[in-house]
Amino acid sequence: MDKASIVASPPSPSLSAPDLPEDVFLLILTHLAAWDVVSCQRVSKAWRTAYTKPEYLRIVLQQYPHTREIRDLPPGALHFRSSQGGRVDWQHIVVTVASRHQSFVTGTARTVCRYPMADVEQSGHWFPVGQWRYHESQPGGRLYSQPAAMHPGRTSSGPFLFRPTLWSYDDGLLVYAPAQRSQDDSVPSSPFLTLLDIATGERYPVPFDIRGKIIRNLRLRDRTLVLEWAEKDPYHNLDAVEQVNRHFASCFDISRGKNPQSWAVAWRSEWKMHFLGLPLNSHSRFLSTHNSTHYAVYFWQPNRSMYAGGEEMPIESLGVWDISNPSSYQPSTDPSGKSRPPEKEGPYIVSRFLFTDMDFFGVRQYASVSLMSLSLHSASLSLTVRENVGVAGQGYFDPAERLWCAKTTTFPFLGQGPRLYREWDGTLPPYRGHCSMESAEVEDSERWFVPIMDVIDVDAGVRMSLVETCISSQSVQNQLVIRMRFEAAGQNDGEDVGPGWVTLEDRLTREVGSRGRIAGDERWLIGQNEHMEIVVLNF
Template sequence: MDIAGLPHDLFLLVIFLLSPRDCVRLRAVSRRWHAAFTDDFVSQQLLRWNFPRCRELRMAAAIASVPSPISSSGIWPRNLEAELVDFADESPSWSALFARVARRYHHLNKGRPRHVLKLDMPASCRDGSFGFSFWPVAPWHRFLRLNEKISDFHYPDPAWWYSQEDGVLVYPATADGADGAPSLGHFYRVVDLASGASVPVPWDVRSKHIRRVRLAQGVLIFEWAEALPHHQLNDRELVHRHFATAFDLLRTPRSAAAGSPWAVEFRSEWKLHFLGLPLNRSDRFFSAHTATHYAVYFWQPNRSLYQDDPIEQLAVWDISSPSRYRPSEDPTGARRPGFERTVSTPADLPGPERQLAPLSADAKSQGTWSLETATAGPQVIRRMAWRDLDFYGLRQRATPRLRNLALDGQNVYFIEEEHRWADGQHSSLVPPRVHFVQSTGIPVIPMTTTATGEPPEKAPPPAGDADVGHAAKPPPLFAIIDGPVYGPVWVDSCGADGDVNMNFCQRVAAAHGGAAPGTGPLPSSAVGGADVGRRSPPAPGPAGWPWAFGEPAAPASSVASAPPTRWPGWAPCWRHEDFPYLTVTEMVDYAAGVRIAARRCFMLEALSVHMRPTVAVTGATPPGEAKDAAKAARRRSGKAKEAPARSSEVYLPDDMWNELVAKGHIAGDERWVVGEDEAGRITVVRF
């Protein structure tokens, strides 16, 4: 009697010890073995044992956790709901899912790409012609120098972007793209890497210099400058007006879509800088956005004769309200929607805050004012000049160490970094001992309140609506135009621990999904006169990303919380996790526990895949794999004696560095990794 004829419980005990690859290969032994190893229950058990955090299991658990139809549940974001509907309509068998996931993780564990896709991008022309022009914001003039060897420390932004939330790639297509879109000036396209569906972005990029492109939480933002200068700054520099254009990326289930399931709709546009910026390598700006807010930091050299400190400012916009008005098409502002502002201070609201007060019924009947008109479109809700930044200890001056900005619900985070071997015009005059990173969060996004001073969800419905037969409406919101926002300041810093010969960061393991954030050391002193607060990051809700779910049969009330994520307040200590190697860039899929990191030490380069699942099944790792994983963990941390189940580190082929990390940026998820090669082509490596 072979194992296929064993009782079911004994059969499960035997296949529990087999590797996923063997479980798939044994299907070809005989018809009896094929029937046993393709059984839906057996395949589902194998999938849970070996890959408990794979994407397919999480989607199946999400579908099972919602009793009502997915499209009407209202729990998930719209794009995620559409993806879940497509997954439910496909109804793939557990046997096919296990084979597909096993193949993917086999290639991940071996570090061998299964398929490599190349996407061409058009050449950038900066002469102001009607072609495609990408003029990225110049990075800081800092590089690493050691014993006459030089290595890059900063990289410019790419001309493309990948969204892990939606699994789509936004990139400029060549002139021979599908549907002839580039011939109309619509160079940028949104490509679903899973299905291959593609849709052009309805935006003419001709006569524009694209400075940066970002896609987050279903909102696509282009930062760009006009091709022709607007005015002359001095004898040598010309100023170009800069704008930001936002689009909504919407997904429709394939069963309800006539064509492509993806659609790109214009949301709003606003002027990025009130005077404009020169197209040079001196004026710089950093930005970040969510679905509702946009933050930008400007750093401009002071052009006075007295060599004063650079001009710095931070602006935060509320972009939650759409508007058809485009300031780039209205240079004089004559077509800008107008409304009357009335400044008032209700008794139940703080005095310093300026509010938009609702007008009387007579004023509304005249059509001169409406709350929808007053709050439509992007609005600046906070500006901070150099004095405010200096108060929080965030002023960069002539030796900036800012790497990027980040946003969450009410805070803006400044991610800063300094290195012992940093050299160049913007390098620090007092370098750190080895390598130092820091994240500082300041509360700058105000809360919107109602006329009664209550949050919108707690405000009572207005009286009188039910009497006239209309549905109850929420009371009008007061849009906070300006005013200070007070709160504790979050500061988290980390430095490499050791010496210049061998150095490890003790917090890297926790940052990859171990201990909860907030356990690391924090400075005890105040920063810039502000109180230093200490808090844990907010727990991601069911609509957050990355998302994780409980067992498929569990009710919605018992859905498990998501695993720890690298929230913006956590100092990016992964940058110096293996000093003197510097982690140039990384791709982390927290929900799946997969990480791909590109590390570099001058002329030495390494591109490795890390898989550190927080869900460990005792005995699931064969003895040989457990021993190799323990050695890898001991080499990485210098102290670890054990490694989590199925935790390993492998290296991709040597040529993958030039194929993926030539421009210093990679992205993706557990299914693939996206980068750019030396020839300026996008590389999609599928596993």
């Protein structure tokens, strides 16, 4: 046959993914992650048209039912032919979910926001509650104010005690003292507290006059803000050396403003924390907790008796208040109590437990402090005390063999009822300062990592863990590490996505982990750096 007579057959047209039959294309979609779909949208116009169809995006998002954006959708909105999500911007949701999960997988952040803080401690407006120097969760009970790493030329080392921080986070809202003041500040020379909506960046002033006051602690929980503070001027002399300052707690309600996208901070009430007051020193300590209706505080003070003095037999007490009723009465402006309203018109004491009562329930600390947290359950009118003890002999030679005994005691704070005591109840981090008392339960100990603080977004299945390496070497410095893990939505509960634990970039860890405290949820991670800035990593 003559070669010239051979007619070449026309090439077959190429077939790409969008040209596939829909049933085959849907099978491909079910195996693609959200980030893969976003990448496919960038190939060509035809691919973008195919990979941005709302019904196809809903198929992809069915793999992420635990994410916040999906949980907020109406029921049935993710069905292939659903009519419930007609006004939903599916492309925006896919891009948001994809970017967040990609950040988790790579250990990075989309954006980093920094909020400078006022140096309230230097100006005398903040005197943090003293931290424990001995705690039973540490080997030998002793803590040190120096890094835990062993450095060349250093003769000793010990667990590092992180300094307290003056900010609080809860469900997208942050309360802190900003460095810059607004123009409507009535006291330009004084710091004031601000409520920050992290999602929008909008700030709202907290109506708290700082003049003549020293903040001891603040906490935001259940849309309720509690400020614990003391008067700057002493009220009376405790002895020839020490003076006592009256201590109070102010409560504020956080609610939506007239604009549904804004917030409002409104005064609720004020009450006296301690009937005599406390000296402003590092020896008299208190730990508190609250929810929207109740407040509890534990006091630990050295015994100044000449017969059983010092810290061997401290004075301990525990009180619970009902703070559900608002009241305009301020006991700080009425030292004599002449204008005090009738009982139960405002905050009032529900119960008070002295050291004998605490002995009865088994939660008295004595000098061997193991207290880690308090929590209130208003529905059952119960109070839970959690303690943590390092088991002797465990981890002394090998850090991988360390072991902590977490104990939980629950008892009614009103009425009569049984005490529930649980030993080996979960795993808590060792005490490293008051910030560690806010940690969620940590996972079982892993080799060469000591937990400091964990944050868990239960609904999203996200865990972020601040740990410290514990390598014994003269040439290797122990360092802080933040690890993140995303438990797969759409898979079996507890199953991890991708590589499991992912380590956050070192530069970002230094930004948020320097104070030993982290907060946040699946959307962002919050911490404080060494430059007096609150840092928000947006995922």
